[in-house]
Amino acid sequence: MAYILRFRKLFFLEPVNYSSSDQPKTDEKKSNETPNVESENQGAVSQVLEGNPKRKKQNKQPKEWRRMDSCCWIIGYMCTTWWLLLFLFHCLPGNLPGLKVPEPPGSRLKREGLTALHPIVLVPGIVTGGLELWEGKPCYDGLFRRRLWGGSFTEIFKRPTCWLEHLSLDNETGLDPPGIRIRAVPGLVAADYFAPGYFVWAILIENLARIGYEGKNMYMAAYDWRLSFQNTEIRDQTLSRLKSKIELMYVTNGNKKVVVVPHSMGVIYFLHFLKWVESPPPIGGGGGLGWCAKHIKAIMNIGPAFLGVPKAVSNILSAESKDVAFMRAMAPGLLDSEFLGFQTLEHVMRVSRTWDSIISLIPKGGETIWGNLDWSPEEGHVCDSAKKKYNNGKNENNSEGGTSFRVQELTKYGRIISFGKASSDLPSSHLPVLGSEEFVHGDSSPNSYSSCGNVWTEYNEMSQESIQKIAENKAYTVRTLLHLLHFIAPKMMKRAETHFSHGIADDLDDPKYNHYKYWSNPLETKLPDAPDMEIYCLYGVGIPTERSYVYKLSPPGRCKTIPLQIDSSAEGSDNGCLKGGVYFADGDESVPVLSAGFMCAKGWKGKTRFNPSGIATYIREYEHKPPASLLEGRGLESGAHVDIMGNVALIEDILRVAAGVSGAELGGDRIHSDIKKMSEKINIRL
Secondary structure (H helix, E strand, O other), X not given: OHHHHHHHHHHHOOOOOOOHHHOOHHHHHHHHHOOOHHHHHHHHHHHHHHOOHHHHHHHHOOOOOOHHHHXXXXXXXXXXXXXXXXXXXXXXXXXXXXXOXXXXXXXXXXXOOXXXXXXXXXXXXXXXXXXXXXXXXXXXXXXXXXXXXXXXXXXXXXXXXXXXXXXXXXXXXXXXXXXXXXXEOOOHHHOOEEEOOEEOOHHHHHHHHHOOOOOOOEEEOOOOOOOOHHHHHHHHOHHHHHXXXXXXXXXXXXXXXXXXXXXXXXXXXXXXXXXXXHOOOOOOOOOOOOHHHHHEEEEEEEOOOOOOOOHHHHHHHHOOOHHHHHHHHHOHHXXXXXXXXXXXXXXHHHHHOOOHHHHHHOOOOHHHHHOOOOOOOOOOOOOOOHHHHXXXXXXXXXXXXXXXXXXXXXXXXXXXEEEOHHHHHOOHHHOOOOOHHHHOOOOOOOOOOOOOOOOOOHHHHOOHHHHHHHHOOOEEOHHHHXXXXXXXXXXXXXXXXXXXXXXXXXXXXXXXXXXXXXXXXXXXXOOOOOOXXXXXEEEEEOEEEEEEEEEEEOOOOOOOOOOEEEOOOOOOOOOOOEEOOEEEEEEEOOOEHHHHHHHXXXXXXXXXXXXXXXXXXXXXXXXXXXXXXXXXXXXXXXXXXXXXXXXXXXXXXXXXXHOOOOHHHHOOOEOOOOHHHHHHHOOOOO
16 A cells, blocks of 8 residues: 555655755745745645655654553553454464364263253352342433443443442441442353453353253352342342242252352352251241252352451451552552542442451351461461472372471461561560450541541541551451451441351350351351262362461551551562462462361261261362463463363363262362361361
8 A cells, every 4th residue: 555655646746846056046035025825835845745844853852751651552562462362363273283272071071971960050159240230320320230240340430439339238237228229130141251251150151051051950040249148138039039940940850959059159158048948937948957958969169268268358457459469569559649549449448348248258267267376277388389389290198188298487377467577477475465455446536547539438437546556566366356357347347247157156056056147157057957968169279379468557648548558568488478468378369278178178077066967078179270371261270269160170070960970979089288187287076
């Protein structure tokens, strides 16, 4: 095209250049004094052909390079590279080395004769389920049944404050605010993709379809993950609809029992359902003591958060995790700049503290499970690199099938929150003893961390003296942490007390445990009387996972309404567990091995007071292996909390059990971590 334009230019525009010798001086003077139209036209043509020297001079001036220009260039390069790779992937022959797509496990198992047998129920976890608008404020007119969560997220950028207002729940009731109704998206599309191109359940659904599953024998039990578990029944009758759907699938599929596959928080949500369905109305579903034994074949828990996750603690304290803390340290202006005034973390805290589901993920079992100031079950882990530990082939397997660790430095994981690195290392005798008097509010006058953007959090009601008192050289275990949370988030914890409990039952036959607030805690409730049912704990290992934190007071500033933050400058030794203010243990990046595997490894193993009928339990761990290339996407052998849903080995295990294979026929336990050794260190009455 450029050559054609140049060719046309030669024919239609002929440049005429005049030198000073070709024109008389009188003409030059005359032209300067009395310019005519013709000379102006010639000058214009000359400027077009030769270029305006003034314009050239202006163009040569260096343009001021802004940060926004850098962002635009980076995004442009990333998009161009992505489209180029996508183009090459579809254009190059599929039989080239490295480009051949592996055969899906569903196709391979179908060729082996595997077919759909037991109906499947999928239970999504926190955050991954879509939410849509049914009634809203005037700022959301015209968006009826549009997704506000789990879609393109364009509404965040169009009207962020309106979006946050609609995702918030009532701070007193934990239900809908007046004039707003947000409901879970129904059907398989509720959680197949979290966002365009980012799968959650889609790969598993596709492989189930390859062996014969469809709408009549596969169901997504979507629910509003923001609510407490009992409130999903009070507001939406979600538990009743799940009970009816399981009964219908059982009858219409030849009285075949159902295989339930929950993920993450969906695991403890379904644990709540197991107790609810057998309890008498009006508090329960009225199914009777034999309902689970009749209708459920197996529960295959993916990434189970049975005993909670430390991430929930950092979310309540400062709306942070390791990634947010790192971003805050590298680019503080992006999240809490006084100049920009985004106050992103303040908004996140204000909204998330209205979600009761966060409370369900607070660590359960107290110091017995998670350790005290001097002891924790993970004591003795090597933390130089979980990836190196699993993938370099230098493991020393112990007699129980786990991995033995050489002690590099003693990490006191039981101190789940430490203010200052010294508090996480000092002997417990050098730390102050925390009593109830530590958690008494002082002067309620506004603190020095008041907001310039008027973003209210519960910290606004605390004095600076109270905040400093709880932070100075203190270390908190899971036991004292609950007192701290009541102190800094009283409204949230007041709601929590009516819906959740985090202890260990002394006597499970005590009538008080018939209350629904105990049903999602596996240490305060019994499994149903269903000896033929099977329970699986399926989770990834080999990824550094947040276990405890080093905190500090935020620098005083007029826009700081969150006075606490992770101390990202706190670092351990080169092969230590402390990185960027976070102590890491083994897990799937979100859930530590201790929370995911303890109940299947010990709490429910054989006949125990938590498992009186002796339901068989199996642990299936999946070693994390990152993708070998960009063309592999998020990895076929990933053990990450969400990416594991595309793990080929996990999908194969689920398909085989759905087709009728038992846990023993599947191969029983498959353990790569130290979950057995950890469980032996926990002294709990069974």
